[in-house]
Amino acid sequence: MASLRGRLALPVIAAPMFIVSGIELVVACCEAGVLGTFPTLNARSTDELGRWLERIAGRLAEFDRAHPQAPAAPFGVNLIMRSERLQADLEQVVAHQVPVVIPSVGNPAPVVERVHAYGGLVFADVATVHHARRAASAGLDGLILLCAGAGGNTGWLNPFAFVAAVREFYAGPLVVAGSIANGRAVRAVETLGADYAYVGSRFIPTRESSASDKYRELMLRSDADDVILTTAITGIPSNMLRGSLEDAGFFAGQTPRKNPFYFDRTYTTRSAWKDVWSAGHAVGESKAVASVQEVVGELLREYRAAR
Ligand SMILES: Cc1cc2nc3c(=O)[nH]c(=O)nc-3n(C[C@H](O)[C@H](O)[C@H](O)COP(=O)(O)O)c2cc1C
Numbered sequence: 001m002a003s004l005r006g007r008l009a010l011p012v013i014a015a016p017m018f019i020v021s022g023i024e025l026v027v028a029c030c031e032a033g034v035l036g037t038f039p040t041l042n043a044r045s046t047d048e049l050g051r052w053l054e055r056i057a058g059r060l061a062e063f064d065r066a067h068p069q070a071p072a073a074p075f076g077v078n079l080i081m082r083s084e085r086l087q088a089d090l091e092q093v094v095a096h097q098v099p100v101v102i103p104s105v106g107n108p109a110p111v112v113e114r115v116h117a118y119g120g121l122v123f124a125d126v127a128t129v130h131h132a133r134r135a136a137s138a139g140l141d142g143l144i145l146l147c148a149g150a151g152g153n154t155g156w157l158n159p160f161a162f163v164a165a166v167r168e169f170y171a172g173p174l175v176v177a178g179s180i181a182n183g184r185a186v187r188a189v190e191t192l193g194a195d196y197a198y199v200g201s202r203f204i205p206t207r208e209s210s211a212s213d214k215y216r217e218l219m220l221r222s223d224a225d226d227v228i229l230t231t232a233i234t235g236i237p238s239n240m241l242r243g244s245l246e247d248a249g250f251f252a253g254q255t256p257r258k259n260p261f262y263f264d265r266t267y268t269t270r271s272a273w274k275d276v277w278s279a280g281h282a283v284g285e286s287k288a289v290a291s292v293q294e295v296v297g298e299l300l301r302e303y304r305a306a307r
Pocket of ligand 1: 015016019039104146153177179180198200201202278279280281282
């Protein structure tokens with residue numbers, strides 16, 4: 001693990017995001033010095049995934065040849081354990097020896113041995129102390145604590161409480177996820193006793209992300225009050241942007257809701273993530289569309305100042 005930290009410019013993992021993270025975002029993150037990741041399902045098929053992995057590895061190797069003094073950070077993939085593609089995608093991941101693998105939505109056990117066999121690292125996300133306790137003995141290389149305010153399918157625990165509770169029984173690497181969008185917050189994660197920040201939403205309005213222009217624009221004009229916690233889109237609690245819910249016909253004929261919770265399940269016709277967009281509570285920290293290098297540069301300056 002010390003070796004992973006040593007390969008990053010700052011302790012940040014760019015979190016995997018459905019639809020949003022593609023080859024360009026991953027490569028740009030790694031070149032800027034943070035660990036870039038993507039969900040394997042963002043590649044349309046397992047064959048396509050193989051081509052993505054080849055392109056990413058090839059471009060990072062090229063970057064390393066041009067910058068031998070400051071090589072790129074490693075990259076990782078997110079495997080959805082309940083996906084029908086799991087076995088086939090895992091074979092591609094093993095064949096390409098992906099440095100970091102992040103299993104989610106299900107028991108990570110089937111992945112651990114395969115990835116360790118070639119020297120890769122496995123981090124898994126957990127949202128409860130109970131699951132963290134179980135995962136702590138699963139031979140993982142680190143736990144990702146999914147906290148309140150995260151983009152996507154969010155956690156609900158407060159990070160102060162969650163890190164403290166898990167540190168009582170787990171001494172390994174901890175990653176904190178949820179509304180970390182500036183360098184002071186990255187530093188705060190270390191102060192809490194954790195090791196890495198898992199940063200998702202801050203990378204959505206970057207030039208290299210695969211988010212649509214409308215999604216980026218909505219990010220820039222939203223703040224924390226525009227993040228609505230709802231089960232209406234995916235069936236489990238997710239943080240969604242008010243503007244996209246309104247455009248998809250939610251709240252029609254109603255006065256605009258001030259309430260940040262919306263637990264109605266009436267409307268499920270629009271496609272989650274594609275028509276209805278997600279972001280964490282730190283959405284307001286994105287002020288303009290910027291390159292990944294600019295975003296990471298800002299995080300690094302703020303992180304250093306906070307140290
Ligand atoms: C648009 C979007 C899509 C996401 N898709 C996934 C996914 O496919 N797999 C996953 O493990 N996490 C996914 N997440 C969660 C992120 O990996 C991460 O936990 C979260 O973005 C961290 O919170 P933040 O957005 O406040 O930084 C997604 C998040 C967002 C915003």
